[in-house]
Amino acid sequence: MNDEIDYTNNPLHGLSLKNLLIEIVDHYGFEILFAYLNINCFKTNPSIASSVKFLKKTTWAREKIEAFYLYEFKSLPKVSSEQYSLPPRDRIIPDDQTPGEPAELNLESAEKLRIKRVTKAAAYNKGKHADNRDNHRYEKNEHESFDSNDSSPEEHEDPWAKWR
Secondary structure, eight states, X not given: OOOOXXXXXXXXXXXXXXXXXXXXXXXXXHHHHHHXXXXXXXXXXXXXXXXXXXXXXXXXXXXXXXXXXIIIISOOOOOOHHXXXXXXXXXXXOTTOOOOOOXXXXXXXXXXXXXXXXXXXXXXXXXXXXXXXXXXXXXXXXHOOSOTTSSOGGGXXXXXXXXX
16 A cells, blocks of 8 residues: 655645745745744845745744745645644645635734734733742742842852853
8 A cells, every 4th residue: 555645735845945935025025924924034134045044944934934835825724733733844735725816915914913913822821921930939939048138149159150
C-alpha cells in the first residue's frame, strides 16, 4: 500500500518562500503585512531579501506568513482541528477547496483585529496571571534571607553575582 500523502492541492506545494513573499508584498505591501502579522522584519528596513533570510531562520514567523498566504491571500476556508496542529506546508487541502481572490485588507481592519486579539488574550490569561504572581511571590519570599529590619535584600547581595 502506498502511504505517501498528496500535498499537490496545497498552494504552498512547490512555492519558494521568496516567491510567496514577492506575491504577498506586491499585492499588500510591507505595511499591511506588519499590521496583520506583527513581524518586525516587515517594519524595520523591510526588503524581500532580509525578510526571506529572517523567515528561513524563524519557524514560527515562517508558519505565520504561510498561514496568512493560505487563508488571507488565497482565501481558503479555515482548516479542521487536526490539520491546524500541522505546519501550513504539511496541511492537506481537500480537492473541493480551490484558492480564491485575495482578501481585502486595510490598516483600519488590522487595528480592529489587533484589539480583538489583545482582548481575547487578556480574557484567556486573566486567571493565569493571578496564579503566576502568587507563585512568584511565594518563590521570592521563600528565597529571601534578609532581616525584616533591613531596608532591602540588594544591600546584602554581591553586585557582581548577577552580571552573567
